[in-house]
Amino acid sequence: MPRKAEDKEEKRNVILNGALEVFTRYGYDKTTLDDIGKVVGLNKASLYYYYKNKEEIFLATVLRESQREIALLQEKVKDIEDVSEKIITYFIERLQYYRQVLGLMSLSTESLRSLQPVFDNLYREMQQKEVSYIAGCLATLVQGDSHKAAGMLFAMADALKHKAVLESGAVLSAGADFSEVEQHLRYLIGLHLKGLQAN
Amino acid sequence: MPRKAEDKEEKRNVILNGALEVFTRYGYDKTTLDDIGKVVGLNKASLYYYYKNKEEIFLATVLRESQREIALLQEKVKDIEDVSEKIITYFIERLQYYRQVLGLMSLSTESLRSLQPVFDNLYREMQQKEVSYIAGCLATLVQGDSHKAAGMLFAMADALKHKAVLESGAVLSAGADFSEVEQHLRYLIGLHLKGLQAN
Amino acid sequence: MPRKAEDKEEKRNVILNGALEVFTRYGYDKTTLDDIGKVVGLNKASLYYYYKNKEEIFLATVLRESQREIALLQEKVKDIEDVSEKIITYFIERLQYYRQVLGLMSLSTESLRSLQPVFDNLYREMQQKEVSYIAGCLATLVQGDSHKAAGMLFAMADALKHKAVLESGAVLSAGADFSEVEQHLRYLIGLHLKGLQAN
Amino acid sequence: MPRKAEDKEEKRNVILNGALEVFTRYGYDKTTLDDIGKVVGLNKASLYYYYKNKEEIFLATVLRESQREIALLQEKVKDIEDVSEKIITYFIERLQYYRQVLGLMSLSTESLRSLQPVFDNLYREMQQKEVSYIAGCLATLVQGDSHKAAGMLFAMADALKHKAVLESGAVLSAGADFSEVEQHLRYLIGLHLKGLQAN
DNA sequence: AATGAATGAGACTTCATTCAT
DNA sequence: GATGAATGAAGTCTCATTCAT
Numbered sequence: 001m002p003r004k005a006e007d008k009e010e011k012r013n014v015i016l017n018g019a020l021e022v023f024t025r026y027g028y029d030k031t032t033l034d035d036i037g038k039v040v041g042l043n044k045a046s047l048y049y050y051y052k053n054k055e056e057i058f059l060a061t062v063l064r065e066s067q068r069e070i071a072l073l074q075e076k077v078k079d080i081e082d083v084s085e086k087i088i089t090y091f092i093e094r095l096q097y098y099r100q101v102l103g104l105m106s107l108s109t110e111s112l113r114s115l116q117p118v119f120d121n122l123y124r125e126m127q128q129k130e131v132s133y134i135a136g137c138l139a140t141l142v143q144g145d146s147h148k149a150a151g152m153l154f155a156m157a158d159a160l161k162h163k164a165v166l167e168s169g170a171v172l173s174a175g176a177d178f179s180e181v182e183q184h185l186r187y188l189i190g191l192h193l194k195g196l197q198a199n
Numbered sequence: 200m201p202r203k204a205e206d207k208e209e210k211r212n213v214i215l216n217g218a219l220e221v222f223t224r225y226g227y228d229k230t231t232l233d234d235i236g237k238v239v240g241l242n243k244a245s246l247y248y249y250y251k252n253k254e255e256i257f258l259a260t261v262l263r264e265s266q267r268e269i270a271l272l273q274e275k276v277k278d279i280e281d282v283s284e285k286i287i288t289y290f291i292e293r294l295q296y297y298r299q300v301l302g303l304m305s306l307s308t309e310s311l312r313s314l315q316p317v318f319d320n321l322y323r324e325m326q327q328k329e330v331s332y333i334a335g336c337l338a339t340l341v342q343g344d345s346h347k348a349a350g351m352l353f354a355m356a357d358a359l360k361h362k363a364v365l366e367s368g369a370v371l372s373a374g375a376d377f378s379e380v381e382q383h384l385r386y387l388i389g390l391h392l393k394g395l396q397a398n
Numbered sequence: 399m400p401r402k403a404e405d406k407e408e409k410r411n412v413i414l415n416g417a418l419e420v421f422t423r424y425g426y427d428k429t430t431l432d433d434i435g436k437v438v439g440l441n442k443a444s445l446y447y448y449y450k451n452k453e454e455i456f457l458a459t460v461l462r463e464s465q466r467e468i469a470l471l472q473e474k475v476k477d478i479e480d481v482s483e484k485i486i487t488y489f490i491e492r493l494q495y496y497r498q499v500l501g502l503m504s505l506s507t508e509s510l511r512s513l514q515p516v517f518d519n520l521y522r523e524m525q526q527k528e529v530s531y532i533a534g535c536l537a538t539l540v541q542g543d544s545h546k547a548a549g550m551l552f553a554m555a556d557a558l559k560h561k562a563v564l565e566s567g568a569v570l571s572a573g574a575d576f577s578e579v580e581q582h583l584r585y586l587i588g589l590h591l592k593g594l595q596a597n
Numbered sequence: 598m599p600r601k602a603e604d605k606e607e608k609r610n611v612i613l614n615g616a617l618e619v620f621t622r623y624g625y626d627k628t629t630l631d632d633i634g635k636v637v638g639l640n641k642a643s644l645y646y647y648y649k650n651k652e653e654i655f656l657a658t659v660l661r662e663s664q665r666e667i668a669l670l671q672e673k674v675k676d677i678e679d680v681s682e683k684i685i686t687y688f689i690e691r692l693q694y695y696r697q698v699l700g701l702m703s704l705s706t707e708s709l710r711s712l713q714p715v716f717d718n719l720y721r722e723m724q725q726k727e728v729s730y731i732a733g734c735l736a737t738l739v740q741g742d743s744h745k746a747a748g749m750l751f752a753m754a755d756a757l758k759h760k761a762v763l764e765s766g767a768v769l770s771a772g773a774d775f776s777e778v779e780q781h782l783r784y785l786i787g788l789h790l791k792g793l794q795a796n
Numbered sequence: 797a798a799t800g801a802a803t804g805a806g807a808c809t810t811c812a813t814t815c816a817t
Numbered sequence: 818g819a820t821g822a823a824t825g826a827a828g829t830c831t832c833a834t835t836c837a838t
Contacts, residue, residue, distance in 0.1 A: 008797095029229050032832065043799045045835085054833065207821085231807065242824050244810085249822095253808065406818095427627050430811065441820045443814085452812065605800085629828060640803050642831085651829065 012050050015040050019061045069097040083141045084193045091157045142196040211249050214239050218260045268296040282340045283392045290356045341395040410448050417459045467495040481539045482591045489555045540594040609647050612637050616658045666694040680738045681790045688754045739793040
């Protein structure tokens with residue numbers, strides 16, 4: 001990366017630091033670009049040099065935090081010997097990260113709706129990495145297409161999570177009661193893994 | 200109540216139903232009077248015939264839901280024989296209702312600040328009833344001023360809750376981790392009740 | 399007048415009493431129909447049974463007060479022997495009544511502009527009576543068409559008043575400096591009357 | 598002052614010019630931000646870049662006009678030799694400026710009530726300068742604390758003015774009859790100055 | 797690269813006016 | 818006759834976004 005571009009990338013990161021701070025404090029809607037500008041030490045207008053708009057700043061913030069969380073997550077389960085347990089733990093812990101990364105931003109489902117399409121792209125991208133990781137874990141356990149099997153697990157996990165969020169009604173916050181999801185998750189993954197091994 | 204006034208009260212209730220729906224979905228800040236008007240089938244301006252302003256609609260919504268929740272709560276603990284357990288359960292469950300009633304509205308602490316003074320009045324009023332209820336429970340357990348003792352319990356509970364909310368940072372949502380509060384609460388109330396009985 | 403219609407006329411008068419009170423206190427723009435309704439003890443909507451709209455209430459108020467003032471005015475100059483002096487006094491005093499009747503209502507020229515057309519009709523009607531009165535006074539002094547001569551005097555007086563109002567800029571209030579107008583008026587009327595007598 | 602800040606200050610002044618024009622024409626209440634924006638050639642919203650809100654624009658307008666008027670006033674009395682006469686003239690003329698600066702804005706007492714607190718600050722600041730000026734005039738006339746003596750004179754003048762405004766009823770316009778105040782003022786100041794000299 | 801300046805859209809709120817009862 | 822109820826228009830204010838410099 002040439003010097004200049006590197007500097008710019010650096011600054012973009014500084015902005016995200018500030019953005020995370022204020023998004024976490026005020027939530028997406030209530031956070032103004034002035035808020036972000038102030039903590040970063042930039043004029044509101046300058047932010048547009050680095051990001052296309054408020055939405056993009058938010059998404060970049062979420063993306064970066066997600067990646068960090070996932071890295072942390074994978075670090076956490078690294079030493080679990082039993083593959084089943086490892087995978088289950090991974091998904092359970094992953095639920096927590098939704099509470100921290102997304103929940104804290106107090107995104108109303110309404111705001112979420114308009115952000116949804118872009119979020120989807122972000123997710124797809126993220127999930128590919130996660131799927132690959134879980135596929136790697138599965139490789140020793142199952143024969144056949146471990147990538148496909150991993151995808152299935154994610155689908156299940158996301159479905160359960162989605163259900164919990166919807167039932168929680170309003171806010172994609174920790175308000176959602178994840179304890180039940182956790183049980184279901186543990187049960188279904190266990191079942192699925194057994195099925196896979198049976199093959 | 201004369202017919203007319205009754206109708207008006209009815210309509211005010213209908214408005215609160217709609218308000219609860221949208222406040223719960225969008226949060227206080229993001230909810231517009233148009234939103235409320237639309238679900239109720241009233242023009243935005245008409246809402247002002249029934250309530251002084253947005254804030255008052257919100258407070259009325261919270262008040263009514265709080266009262267409902269508390270009634271439910273007292274119903275729930277009605278059949279618990281052991282008084283200590285009854286009271287502890289009451290306070291623990293009460294924590295949940297904050298998650299549902301307030302948390303779901305995804306009030307940013309910023310918004311909360313401006314609503315605070317009015318909230319305080321609302322709370323004081325609500326608490327008087329709650330205190331009376333708990334005092335009634337305590338009556339068989341302690342001699343002396345059971346009302347005062349009940350007040351103490353609430354002070355403790357609120358202090359713990361307040362601490363959890365503050366530590367949770369930004370949003371008065373379920374984001375706050377109440378599990379620790381729960382333990383503390385259980386411990387402190389138990390201690391306190393024992394102390395009272397010792398007298 | 400039949401009983402019913404009489405009652406209605408009575409009530410219309412009661413409304414004007416209230417209207418005068420609040421128009422005088424708050425000015426035209428700031429006065430709301432609720433204000434008027436409250437002092438009269440009628441619902442805002444009921445006012446529409448008696449008057450077509452706010453403007454009409456205002457005009458009726460002004461009209462009635464004007465008539466009262468003019469009656470008072472004519473009473474005041476009744477005993478002045480010298481016709482010249484009588485007429486000059488009449489016009490000078492008439493200036494005062496603008497201060498009281500109109501000025502107090504703090505009509506901005508802007509509001510006045512929209513009310514102008516209706517005002518004009520009102521004025522024309524009023525002036526006819528005034529002109530007749532002054533014509534009567536003049537009758538002993540001039541030969542020829544005393545009515546026409548009186549009209550001339552009013553034209554002069556109004557022109558001067560109009561000039562003062564415009565120069566005062568904004569508000570048709572006593573802000574207008576009438577002292578100069580007063581001098582001019584005294585001079586011009588004197589001149590005119592002499593001219594008339596010379597004929 | 599750096600170039601940019603200077604430009605901004607300039608623009609703020611341009612806005613005040615426009616504001617004075619429309620406030621004077623329509624009065625405070627009836628003047629809309631669109632009105633101001635239109636005469637200045639700015640979007641309504643842009644005004645908020647220069648001033649916090651409508652009230653602040655109004656206060657700034659009044660402040661600037663007041664300062665101008667006072668400068669004019671002091672210029673006017675500069676050449677009066679006799680100190681007593683000079684001071685009396687100052688206060689009498691000062692009465693006029695209230696008619697022009699405030700009266701013209703046709704502030705309803707209602708509006709005034711909400712603006713009052715801020716007005717008070719503005720006044721205090723203005724008066725300090727005026728008091729100093731009058732104290733300077735008094736210096737040759739009295740021994741002792743001329744500043745205190747000057748303050749007394751202003752208190753008297755304001756008390757009289759205040760009485761006239763209140764008695765005038767509704768609108769802080771030139772409607773208030775100041776002629777009587779003028780006499781009282783002349784009398785009291787004369788008395789007071791004689792008293793001071795006697796010391 | 798950075799920002800001062802400007803703006804349209806949309807939020808809350810008020811009020812004259814209408815209409816069914 | 819009287820009024821409760823409803824509403825459109827307009828006013829103040831906020832904010833994401835754009836643009837010239």
